[in-house]
Amino acid sequence: MQDYIININGLYKSFKGVDVLKGINLKIRKGSVFCLLGSNGAGKTTTVKILSTLLQADKGKINICGFDLKKDPQKVRESISMTGQYAAVDELLTGRENMYLIGQLLHIAGYKERAEILFKQFELSGAANRRSGTYSGGMRRKLDIAMSLMGNPQILFLDEPTTGLDPQNRIAMWQEVIKLKQMGITIFLTTQYLEEAERLADHVAILNNGIITAEGSVGQLKNLLPIGAVQLMFDEKQYGPAQSILEAESAASNDAGLSLTVMTDGSVEALTTLLVKFRDAGIRVKSVVQKQPTLEDVFLSQIYSGKED
Numbered sequence: 454m455q456d457y458i459i460n461i462n463g464l465y466k467s468f469k470g471v472d473v474l475k476g477i478n479l480k481i482r483k484g485s486v487f488c489l490l491g492s493n494g495a496g497k498t499t500t501v502k503i504l505s506t507l508l509q510a511d512k513g514k515i516n517i518c519g520f521d522l523k524k525d526p527q528k529v530r531e532s533i534s535m536t537g538q539y540a541a542v543d544e545l546l547t548g549r550e551n552m553y554l555i556g557q558l559l560h561i562a563g564y565k566e567r568a569e570i571l572f573k574q575f576e577l578s579g580a581a582n583r584r585s586g587t588y589s590g591g592m593r594r595k596l597d598i599a600m601s602l603m604g605n606p607q608i609l610f611l612d613e614p615t616t617g618l619d620p621q622n623r624i625a626m627w628q629e630v631i632k633l634k635q636m637g638i639t640i641f642l643t644t645q646y647l648e649e650a651e652r653l654a655d656h657v658a659i660l661n662n663g664i665i666t667a668e669g670s671v672g673q674l675k676n677l678l679p680i681g682a683v684q685l686m687f688d689e690k691q692y693g694p695a696q697s698i699l700e701a702e703s704a705a706s707n708d709a710g711l712s713l714t715v716m717t718d719g720s721v722e723a724l725t726t727l728l729v730k731f732r733d734a735g736i737r738v739k740s741v742v743q744k745q746p747t748l749e750d751v752f753l754s755q756i757y758s759g760k761e762d
């Protein structure tokens with residue numbers, strides 16, 4: 454049991470009669486990177502807010518770091534930290550002043566020394582005396598994370614930490630997450646970026662329509678799909694009509710460019726049926742490639758099956 458640092462059983466939450474979370478069960482291992490994937494409005498932030506004591510659940514039993522969230526919210530608060538989509542950094546203060554402010558707010562003994570250690574760890578020492586408003590987006594996120602580590606948390610909630618970052622800063626942030634894991638911190642990450650989950654997560658759960666529709670390692674999730682992912686290429690004129698034909702297929706994903714991916718059962722019959730469908734509609738398929746399933750395919754297939762019922 455103690456192997457799991459977060460244990461969620463039957464979590465329900467609704468807003469004004471609208472059910473957002475409809476019975477979430479999750480177990481997260483100590484020291485792992487857990488990734489909650491979901492599209493816009495799926496309930497990721499709501500889940501994080503409940504787990505970090507900012508919001509009360511309607512129903513459910515939640516244990517974090519060995520403490521019952523309902524009975525011992527203060528103990529939970531002392532064990533965790535959170536950074537959100539919008540960095541909590543005060544732009545008028547220098548990096549160092551921001552860190553000291555948190556240290557004082559949390560009554561951390563030796564907060565100045567701790568701040569220096571964290572500056573070093575996040576390669577911000579050189580910028581510590583600069584007003585944080587002059588930092589780049591990536592530096593600001595790093596400062597935000599450093600601030601959230603002042604209290605030495607066991608768990609760090611990162612709610613969409615790379616939203617709004619350019620690709621270079623996104624990769625830099627991923628490296629920071631890997632470092633945090635190496636420091637022994639359990640990471641609870643929410644994201645809409647499948648690549649992020651694929652790169653970082655030990656365990657992924659897909660939140661869809663208020664429930665966890667699939668979970669496991671990235672490899673296990675990919676195994677949920679038949680091996681018959683097929684990528685079809687079209688020319689510009691035929692791409693639109695091809696897309697409308699595939700709307701009726703399960704898990705058709707629009708890739709960048711003029712290609713579409715379709716899940717089949719991997720059989721020759723399935724592929725033939727598909728190609729005949731295009732031929733009958735007068736659509737020329739330029740090429741066909743067998744594709745290894747990606748996390749995106751799994752995600753789309755979950756979202757798609759959720760919409761059917």
Ligand SMILES: Nc1ncnc2c1ncn2[C@@H]1O[C@H](COP(=O)(O)OP(=O)(O)OP(=O)(O)O)[C@@H](O)[C@H]1O
Binds near residue numbers: 491494496498500645
């Ligand atoms: N305080 C609130 N009052 C009413 N509805 C709310 C409140 N907070 C969230 N919701 C609704 O709950 C649903 C889930 O929102 P939530 O912010 O948890 O989603 P999310 O998965 O984090 O989405 P995003 O990726 O867009 O941030 C949304 O439909 C949202 O409008």
